[in-house]
Amino acid sequence: MREPIDQILLDIARRRPLTPAEQQQLDGWLAEHPQDRERWETEVGLTRLLQRLPDAPLSSNFTARVLAAADRQEAAGTARAGAIEALLARWVHRWQPAAALAAVLLLVGIPLHQSHRRGEVARSVAVLPAAELANVEIWQNFDVINSLPSGPLPSVEELAEAMQ
Amino acid sequence: MGPEHDPDAALMLRVKRGDRAAFEALVDKYKQPVFNLIYRTLPDAAEAEDLAQNVFLQVHRFAHRYKPSAKFTTWLFTIARNLCLNEIRRRGRHPAESLSEPSGDRDDEADRPVTDRQAVAPDQGCLDRELAALVDDALRALPENQRVAMLLCREEEQSYEDIAAILGCSLAATKSLIHRARETLKLRLKRYLRTGAWTPDAPSRPQSPPEKPAP
Numbered sequence: 534m535r536e537p538i539d540q541i542l543l544d545i546a547r548r549r550p551l552t553p554a555e556q557q558q559l560d561g562w563l564a565e566h567p568q569d570r571e572r573w574e575t576e577v578g579l580t581r582l583l584q585r586l587p588d589a590p591l592s593s594n595f596t597a598r599v600l601a602a603a604d605r606q607e608a609a610g611t612a613r614a615g616a617i618e619a620l621l622a623r624w625v626h627r628w629q630p631a632a633a634l635a636a637v638l639l640l641v642g643i644p645l646h647q648s649h650r651r652g653e654v655a656r657s658v659a660v661l662p663a664a665e666l667a668n669v670e671i672w673q674n675f676d677v678i679n680s681l682p683s684g685p686l687p688s689v690e691e692l693a694e695a696m697q
Numbered sequence: 698m699g700p701e702h703d704p705d706a707a708l709m710l711r712v713k714r715g716d717r718a719a720f721e722a723l724v725d726k727y728k729q730p731v732f733n734l735i736y737r738t739l740p741d742a743a744e745a746e747d748l749a750q751n752v753f754l755q756v757h758r759f760a761h762r763y764k765p766s767a768k769f770t771t772w773l774f775t776i777a778r779n780l781c782l783n784e785i786r787r788r789g790r791h792p793a794e795s796l797s798e799p800s801g802d803r804d805d806e807a808d809r810p811v812t813d814r815q816a817v818a819p820d821q822g823c824l825d826r827e828l829a830a831l832v833d834d835a836l837r838a839l840p841e842n843q844r845v846a847m848l849l850c851r852e853e854e855q856s857y858e859d860i861a862a863i864l865g866c867s868l869a870a871t872k873s874l875i876h877r878a879r880e881t882l883k884l885r886l887k888r889y890l891r892t893g894a895w896t897p898d899a900p901s902r903p904q905s906p907p908e909k910p911a912p
Contacts, residue, residue: 547879548851582886584851586851588732589737595724596724599724599753603754
């Protein structure tokens with residue numbers, strides 16, 4: 534949908550003075566809509582007032598102060614980065630042998646531990662007597678027993694319901 | 698908008714590479730618009746200059762994050778507005794009474810300027826300053842988002858789309874903010890709108906702050 538010409542011109546007039554061509558367009562439009570002339574006068578008057586608002590008073594050495602603060606900020610950043618680097622280097626230097634030893638222990642220890650565990654499991658399975666294993670039929674009511682409510686013993690009705 | 702079309706983006710890419718002269722050029726170019734915005738946004742203008750300095754320090758500090766996909770001024774004014782909002786919130790949490798601002802319940806009313814209506818008419822510069830102070834007061838009385846929208850609207854480089862991006866709202870909402878702000882200002886400044894000039898029978902107020910010397 535196209536905006537009416539006065540709305541377009543109003544949007545422009547709210548930001549800057551109209552160009553001669555735009556002013557001519559507006560004059561044409563106002564000739565057809567004289568009832569809007571007062572509204573336009575106040576709009577243009579307000580834009581003029583706002584445009585004439587003077588700049589806020591700023592110190593003459595503002596740029597120099599910003600640049601000096603930026604230099605300080607940069608120097609502080611560099612110093613901070615340097616301090617972190619030095620701290621890291623000192624830490625590495627101090628703990629390097631211990632860290633290397635820990636890494637070797639982990640590399641050797643983990644496979645050894647895993648191999649030991651595997652051996653233990655294999656041995657425990659091997660000594661289990663097959664004859665002592667429960668009959669598979671024992672487990673046929675496992676789900677029913679498992680679904681019984683926990684806590685006090687169920688009533689006969691509940692037991693019957695569960696069995697169904 | 699790419700750096701080839703936006704000279705500020707090109708400057709900012711140079712700042713990213715550590716070019717101090719490019720940073721200086723950007724500060725010089727935008728210090729006044731940024732300061733205007735902050736000075737008229739904060740309820741207390743005393744620290745506006747420090748805050749404006751912080752805006753440029755943030756630009757310098759986070760230059761490596763800048764991407765020339767958006768207009769430099771949109772990024773810059775967004776930083777400025779966010780810092781203003783932080784400051785307003787901080788002051789809301791820790792309100793401090795200004796020693797320089799007059800207060801109604803004190804007995805220092807005698808120190809306040811009173812207009813002598815019998816005196817001879819002051820010169821045009823003085824009247825212009827007085828009118829500017831009235832407009833300034835009317836702007837300061839607007840809600841924060843309307844005030845920022847109006848102040849950005851004064852910057853010719855800022856389109857409605859840019860203002861919407863800075864305020865973080867839709868284009869329609871931005872136009873509505875500006876419309877409401879203008880309606881309020883028209884009511885408050887009604888008697889000056891026809892001519893855009895001072896009329897001697899208009900109510901008077903204290904003058905705007907004088908030019909500041911370098912600290």
